[in-house]
Amino acid sequence: MALPASDRSKQPDNRTAMELGAVLPLTAEVRGDHLFVGGIDMVELAREQGTALYVYDEADLRSRMSRYREAFAREYPDSGVLYASKAFMNKEVVRIAAEEGMELDVSGGGELAVAIAAGFPMERVHVHGNNKTPQELLEAISAGVGIIVADSRIEAARISQIAGELGRTQRIYMRITPGVEADTHEYIRTGCEDSKFGFTMLDDFAFKCVKDVMAMPNLDLVGFHCHIGSQIFALHSFDEAAEVMIRFAARVKDAYGLEVSELDLGGGLGVAYVADDQPSTIEDFARITAESVKRHCAELGVSQPRLLVEPGRSLVATAGITLYTVGILKTLPGIRKYVAVDGGMSDNIRTALYHASYEPVIANKASQPRTEIVTLCGKHCESGDAVVVDMPIQTPDLGDIVAVFGTGAYCYSMASNYNGQPRPAIVFVKDGEARVVTRRETYADIMSRDL
Numbered sequence: 001m002a003l004p005a006s007d008r009s010k011q012p013d014n015r016t017a018m019e020l021g022a023v024l025p026l027t028a029e030v031r032g033d034h035l036f037v038g039g040i041d042m043v044e045l046a047r048e049q050g051t052a053l054y055v056y057d058e059a060d061l062r063s064r065m066s067r068y069r070e071a072f073a074r075e076y077p078d079s080g081v082l083y084a085s086k087a088f089m090n091k092e093v094v095r096i097a098a099e100e101g102m103e104l105d106v107s108g109g110g111e112l113a114v115a116i117a118a119g120f121p122m123e124r125v126h127v128h129g130n131n132k133t134p135q136e137l138l139e140a141i142s143a144g145v146g147i148i149v150a151d152s153r154i155e156a157a158r159i160s161q162i163a164g165e166l167g168r169t170q171r172i173y174m175r176i177t178p179g180v181e182a183d184t185h186e187y188i189r190t191g192c193e194d195s196k197f198g199f200t201m202l203d204d205f206a207f208k209c210v211k212d213v214m215a216m217p218n219l220d221l222v223g224f225h226c227h228i229g230s231q232i233f234a235l236h237s238f239d240e241a242a243e244v245m246i247r248f249a250a251r252v253k254d255a256y257g258l259e260v261s262e263l264d265l266g267g268g269l270g271v272a273y274v275a276d277d278q279p280s281t282i283e284d285f286a287r288i289t290a291e292s293v294k295r296h297c298a299e300l301g302v303s304q305p306r307l308l309v310e311p312g313r314s315l316v317a318t319a320g321i322t323l324y325t326v327g328i329l330k331t332l333p334g335i336r337k338y339v340a341v342d343g344g345m346s347d348n349i350r351t352a353l354y355h356a357s358y359e360p361v362i363a364n365k366a367s368q369p370r371t372e373i374v375t376l377c378g379k380h381c382e383s384g385d386a387v388v389v390d391m392p393i394q395t396p397d398l399g400d401i402v403a404v405f406g407t408g409a410y411c412y413s414m415a416s417n418y419n420g421q422p423r424p425a426i427v428f429v430k431d432g433e434a435r436v437v438t439r440r441e442t443y444a445d446i447m448s449r450d451l
């Protein structure tokens with residue numbers, strides 16, 4: 001895997017750190033030449049904690065959680081916001097989500113175990129996954145989770161059987177594939193017809209399955225769920241999904257006499273990864289989805305369900321930045337300039353996987369203009385190992401601390417130990433205090449499971 005050819009027409013944008021708009025975490029500021037977040041000097045923090053280092057602006061994180069909750073409470077009082085913890089999961093973010101009144105979407109047994117360990121109220125947990133193992137289902141039902149989202153008829157039958165063995169009745173949703181083509185990278189689209197997720201609507205399969213699921217013992221079918229994809233800018237896709245889902249619920253009510261009381265429209269709201277991106281706001285997302293649900297319910301004569309959404313990226317992406325130290329500079333005339341940092345695809349696979357873009361700055365030169373175009377490559381044995389391809393940055397020198405913005409979602413949660421690289425520590429910063437909430441992995445951690 002190689003990098004795409006360098007775009008030689010790309011010009012430096014001469015912006016300084018504070019001119020990068022929507023990619024900046026809430027409390028980012030520049031004092032002297034240094035980048036500060038949460039009142040903490042990122043250059044000093046990098047030197048104290050070592051790099052690569054994930055840093056989260058706790059105020060940004062909390063403010064997005066409360067904006068989501070407030071916006072939905074205002075637009076649609078009978079609503080809930082689940083944090084999709086696959087975007088970024090450790091005990092501390094789960095504790096914060098609990099404090100901020102969020103519900104929690106976990107994918108599988110590992111995330112559920114973290115939620116349990118963090119003391120998250122189980123009745124506020126929804127469990128996802130397209131192939132939860134019987135063991136994971138057993139763990140979820142035993143833990144008393146609020147909802148298991150059944151992804152298929154086979155899985156609904158499994159939940160029914162395990163709940164019966166435990167003497168429980170499990171509340172479930174059915175995840176429906178609404179056939180909506182969200183405008184995003186094809187790898188992160190999930191609601192279109194050709195998807196491994198959910199009950200397909202092709203040949204009316206999902207509709208027929210509702211009857212089968214209703215007949216299964218030990219299950220209480222309380223809602224329908226859909227998720228059309230991730231990093232979505234165009235809000236009309238959510239309106240389309242809501243319409244499909246409410247039509248579906250109306251047909252179920254007419255044909256089977258079951259009126260479900262909950263509707264979960266999934267996550268997917270996009271964020272700014274580069275300064276010129278203009279994603280929709282949390283408030284617009286809440287307004288559009290709420291209006292859409294109310295309108296379609298009125299048109300189709302169904303009662304308004306409790307409305308849930310489960311954002312991940314739009315809660316955590318912008319709160320997170322990654323700090324690196326520059327180790328090698330390599331200029332290939334007419335090709336590109338490489339700046340090698342002490343991390344890479346092991347802490348951020350998104351660039352290699354989706355050709356994602358990020359805005360970098362040199363944290364110790366943050367007030368200076370970004371006058372060069374560089375590729376920030378990693379330290380891994382892979383040609384496509386880059387964090388940032390062809391983006392502006394200040395003139396780099398060896399030992400500089402680079403900050404890459406917008407890395408709070410799907411970087412740590414998709415991190416690996418490729419080349420034996422220990423995963424970075426995670427530090428939360430707030431009001432001039434820095435707390436390590438996940439320590440850096442050690443070499444001993446890496447071999448801890450070897451016998």
Ligand SMILES: Cc1ncc(COP(=O)(O)O)c(C=O)c1O
Pocket residue numbers: 084087105128190227229230231266267268269310311312313314
């Ligand atoms: C079922 C489900 N819910 C919620 C999310 C969170 O999505 P996002 O991070 O795009 O908000 C995802 C991931 O795309 C998902 O698969």
Ligand SMILES: N[C@@H](CCCC[NH3+])C(=O)O
Pocket residue numbers: 086188190230231350409410
């Ligand atoms: N992991 C992906 C998105 C998948 C979302 C989960 N269904 C990303 O980094 O963008």
